[in-house]
Amino acid sequence: MYEVMARRYRPAHFDDVVGQEHIAATLKNAIARDRVAHAYIFTGGHGCGKTTMARILARALVCKNGPTPDPCGVCPICVDVAAGRDADVLEIDGASNNGIEQIRLLREQAAYVPTRARCKIYIIDEVHMLSDGAFNALLKTLEEPPGHVKFILATTDPHKVPDTILSRCQRFDFRLVPQARLAAFFRSLAVREEAAISDDALEAVAAFAGGSVRDGLVLLDQLLSFAAGEVTREDVESVRGVASTENVAGIFTRIARGDARGALAIVDEVASRGTNVGDFLDQLIAFGRDLMLLAAGGKEEGVAAYGPARAELFELAKTTDLESALLYLDALAAARTRVRSRALTNPLVALEMAVARLAGLGGVTPVSRILERLGQLPAASVPAPPPVPAPVPAPARAEPDRAPVPRQPAPDSVPEPEPAPAPAPPPVQEHPPAQHQQPPAPPAQPLTKDAAIDLWSKLLDMAAERHPADLRLMLRIAVDDVSGDEIILTGSPTRIEPWNDALRLKRLTDMAAETLGRPVRFSFRERAAQRRSSARAADDAQAEFNLARHPMVDTVRSLFDGVIVACEAAERAEPEPDSVEEDGEAR
Numbered sequence: 001m002y003e004v005m006a007r008r009y010r011p012a013h014f015d016d017v018v019g020q021e022h023i024a025a026t027l028k029n030a031i032a033r034d035r036v037a038h039a040y041i042f043t044g045g046h047g048c049g050k051t052t053m054a055r056i057l058a059r060a061l062v063c064k065n066g067p068t069p070d071p072c073g074v075c076p077i078c079v080d081v082a083a084g085r086d087a088d089v090l091e092i093d094g095a096s097n098n099g100i101e102q103i104r105l106l107r108e109q110a111a112y113v114p115t116r117a118r119c120k121i122y123i124i125d126e127v128h129m130l131s132d133g134a135f136n137a138l139l140k141t142l143e144e145p146p147g148h149v150k151f152i153l154a155t156t157d158p159h160k161v162p163d164t165i166l167s168r169c170q171r172f173d174f175r176l177v178p179q180a181r182l183a184a185f186f187r188s189l190a191v192r193e194e195a196a197i198s199d200d201a202l203e204a205v206a207a208f209a210g211g212s213v214r215d216g217l218v219l220l221d222q223l224l225s226f227a228a229g230e231v232t233r234e235d236v237e238s239v240r241g242v243a244s245t246e247n248v249a250g251i252f253t254r255i256a257r258g259d260a261r262g263a264l265a266i267v268d269e270v271a272s273r274g275t276n277v278g279d280f281l282d283q284l285i286a287f288g289r290d291l292m293l294l295a296a297g298g299k300e301e302g303v304a305a306y307g308p309a310r311a312e313l314f315e316l317a318k319t320t321d322l323e324s325a326l327l328y329l330d331a332l333a334a335a336r337t338r339v340r341s342r343a344l345t346n347p348l349v350a351l352e353m354a355v356a357r358l359a360g361l362g363g364v365t366p367v368s369r370i371l372e373r374l375g376q377l378p379a380a381s382v383p384a385p386p387p388v389p390a391p392v393p394a395p396a397r398a399e400p401d402r403a404p405v406p407r408q409p410a411p412d413s414v415p416e417p418e419p420a421p422a423p424a425p426p427p428v429q430e431h432p433p434a435q436h437q438q439p440p441a442p443p444a445q446p447l448t449k450d451a452a453i454d455l456w457s458k459l460l461d462m463a464a465e466r467h468p469a470d471l472r473l474m475l476r477i478a479v480d481d482v483s484g485d486e487i488i489l490t491g492s493p494t495r496i497e498p499w500n501d502a503l504r505l506k507r508l509t510d511m512a513a514e515t516l517g518r519p520v521r522f523s524f525r526e527r528a529a530q531r532r533s534s535a536r537a538a539d540d541a542q543a544e545f546n547l548a549r550h551p552m553v554d555t556v557r558s559l560f561d562g563v564i565v566a567c568e569a570a571e572r573a574e575p576e577p578d579s580v581e582e583d584g585e586a587r
């Protein structure tokens, strides 16, 4: 019968327990100097060696050649203890034997002398699960233990163990095993197993183990029985059913670029493979944490290994400031909470919302820099409030339960009951560049979509100063695509309709020509009414991005130290062509 690795490689000696050398050394010392306490409590996360250490300690004390720091492992007592059938070493699972009766029974048995060993040892696992009555009964024994009895308690939750118990035990805190240490340990096992597994895959196993030797061994076992050739990182990711690190890094890169559509496409792709949304979020959070650590000036060694995506992480860290990294983590953690609380029927929406929102904020200047800039501005130049819907400024997590599907404001103005079909042909603009002090025009190269999006946000800034009425209409459309020198804008028919006004369009093309230093044309593309959710989220994120770039919003955000948590318009039915001023109502 196949014996799992966790059992096959269970350490028999103190020095073999991975990552708990500090505890092993202390216990060995205590045995060598005959200073063994009558009660110990081992605390720490699951799978990091508490029970294993307890068994080794028990053997060290009862071994025929003992007490010895190095139990022989071959005498009848050692063999029986290892097999769990020694009459003097009793393992009790506190979770299933948590009643007062069991502990009373234990006390009665403890009174008898050991059958053949020199002492009786009780190992109580998960001791925090004992009932209050059971703890009281145990306390009596701990207070006046028979000389031949030792207790080793183990728990993952020491704070659930009464102080009266804790204070009578010598306590050892087991550490989560560092990832590099786990990887090295697994590598040594792979060599012993003559298993073909790449270093990259071993690092991934160590990462997923989360500090637990046992969890890592279970995963490793699974991989070695599953893979035909050499086990790769992709195998690890597919056995765990998680996103690849490339995808995780790719999402962050696109968020940083403000590319909501691209980021959501990756989310879609990963989700379509059946990846658990919660696990996916955990991966994003882990990556975001490393990004934050690097942004805060942390050392490279402190960062998890990400295989081929590691370079991308460091690249991102160069351009990500601490504030943005914290913003990412905040939004992802909020989404994680939503997923856990089942606030949404489809948990994927929570993830999509977070990603779309962050991508929308991707190009936003950090508040610290805005404050700096505001400090340099003459007071008058802070723009007057334009009638745009203001975001909720402050507490970022004030209303986590609200589903803030970002929506653009309802159409306003210019009554024209039927939606106008095609936009007017855009007038060609040959305005000479730069009456205003604009930055030097870039050499004429074909316009990219990124450049167009960048241009659009500059135009929003200009419109805020010069044509506030146009700004409202501009905030409701978004850059869709670029074709040569033509920027294609998109919006619903009612939002496009106002741009049939030739004068209004001319103001826009004038501003664009002035900014770029050469003429550009704008055309319009109607957005289909029904779209796939992620595409719509991308558009909404773009609208939110536009809004976030608005100087007034920046001012509000910096004044209140706020984060945009939602972007909502007073909602109206889409084709309603009226409702003039008051849809910029702040909530």
Ligand SMILES: [Zn+2]
Residues within 6 Å of the ligand: 062, 063, 064, 065, 071, 072, 073, 074, 075, 076, 077, 078, 079
């Ligand atoms: Zn022995």
